[in-house]
Amino acid sequence: MPSISVTQGELLQLKDLVQSYCGIRVEDSKLEFLQDRLVPVISAQGLASLGELCQVLLREIAFGKDVVWNTVLPLVTINETYFFRELGQLREFRDHVVPALVGTKSLRQIKILSAPCSSGEEPYTLAMLLDESPVSLAGWSVEILGIDIDPEAIGKARAAFYPHSAFRATEERYRSKYFTPKEGGHRVVPTLAGKARFMQANLLDLPKDRALEGFDVIFSRNMLIYFDKATQRRVVDQFYRMLNPGGYLFLGHSESLMGFDVEFKLKVSSEAIYYEKPALPGPTSTSPLPSRGTSPLRAPGTSPLSGPGSAPLFTRGSI
Numbered sequence: 001m002p003s004i005s006v007t008q009g010e011l012l013q014l015k016d017l018v019q020s021y022c023g024i025r026v027e028d029s030k031l032e033f034l035q036d037r038l039v040p041v042i043s044a045q046g047l048a049s050l051g052e053l054c055q056v057l058l059r060e061i062a063f064g065k066d067v068v069w070n071t072v073l074p075l076v077t078i079n080e081t082y083f084f085r086e087l088g089q090l091r092e093f094r095d096h097v098v099p100a101l102v103g104t105k106s107l108r109q110i111k112i113l114s115a116p117c118s119s120g121e122e123p124y125t126l127a128m129l130l131d132e133s134p135v136s137l138a139g140w141s142v143e144i145l146g147i148d149i150d151p152e153a154i155g156k157a158r159a160a161f162y163p164h165s166a167f168r169a170t171e172e173r174y175r176s177k178y179f180t181p182k183e184g185g186h187r188v189v190p191t192l193a194g195k196a197r198f199m200q201a202n203l204l205d206l207p208k209d210r211a212l213e214g215f216d217v218i219f220s221r222n223m224l225i226y227f228d229k230a231t232q233r234r235v236v237d238q239f240y241r242m243l244n245p246g247g248y249l250f251l252g253h254s255e256s257l258m259g260f261d262v263e264f265k266l267k268v269s270s271e272a273i274y275y276e277k278p279a280l281p282g283p284t285s286t287s288p289l290p291s292r293g294t295s296p297l298r299a300p301g302t303s304p305l306s307g308p309g310s311a312p313l314f315t316r317g318s319i
């Protein structure tokens with residue numbers, strides 16, 4: 001194999017390209033590790049240097065292609081995720097957000113976006129929670145869409161097979177109800193797998209598509225931390241546009257909209273901090289109240305979601 005050149009200058013060029021393409025800031029300490037993993041990618045393209053690879057990536061941006069980008073992205077993304085990550089937010093979603101939507105939406109449809117979804121654990125977790133919703137969703141159309149830029153992660157999400165480590169925060173009863181044991185891990189049962197759809201897309205360059213509008217809840221956890229402030233702002237503005245009035249945004253624990261001048265209303269409960277896109281003025285509810293439920297129903301924004309008299313139904317650590 002002819003020798004392949006990867007210089008420090010070329011690595012820095014790639015780092016800049018990656019950041020402008022998808023927002024991810026590759027840490028300088030990771031560049032050496034990246035260098036070794038890039039050599040097979042450069043070689044597979046029949047190129048002689050990382051500089052040439054950068055030229056190919058630039059050309060792809062110009063022509064709206066992503067074939068070679070798809071071989072580079074898995075090297076720079078951080079896909080860490082697992083089922084039932086950040087339990088407090090998930091309880092808030094199940095016990096307050098979903099009932100609030102059911103109590104206020106006139107159209108019996110709930111659209112949820114998990115972006116980024118990595119290998120799918122988050123969308124499938126949401127599907128499990130909705131399957132056990134404290135309010136009846138009978139007669140409702142519920143859509144869960146997972147988006148991630150990494151083609152390998154999306155491939156894993158669609159395969160719906162998970163290693164044991166993905167279950168480190170999962171109660172056994174969920175694993176036995178929604179998964180089938182297979183060698184080396186567990187597969188999502190078809191009834192649950194059919195409740196989530198997946199799409200590979202760059203959140204900095206989403207196609208114009210009606211399917212990407214009108215969400216009631218967006219989970220975007222543990223991605224913005226890798227972006228600079230300007231890119232965070234751009235993505236948050238986009239989420240605002242993608243949400244219905246009265247819709248909700250959940251960010252990761254170490255992410256917030258602090259310092260951003262945004263229209264979102266801050267929601268604080270004993271379980272979670274999250275955001276609401278203000279509802280349109282005037283009555284919005286024509287749907288009946290849910291027929292069963294253990295959580296108080298409130299129109300978004302009319303009172304705190306938690307507080308005295310609305311103690312969490314579950315203790316921390318279980319869901």
Ligand SMILES: C[S@@+](CC[C@H](N)C(=O)[O-])C[C@H]1O[C@@H](n2cnc3c(N)ncnc32)[C@H](O)[C@@H]1O
Pocket residue numbers: 021022023024077078079080081082085115116117118119122147148149150153201202203204220221222223252
């Ligand atoms: C740490 S994972 C978070 C997964 C999940 N939300 C969670 O909290 O467990 C971060 C994901 O962000 C994705 N990502 C980074 N930049 C992206 C972009 N511009 N568009 C879509 N996904 C992106 C990565 O591919 C990676 O899978």
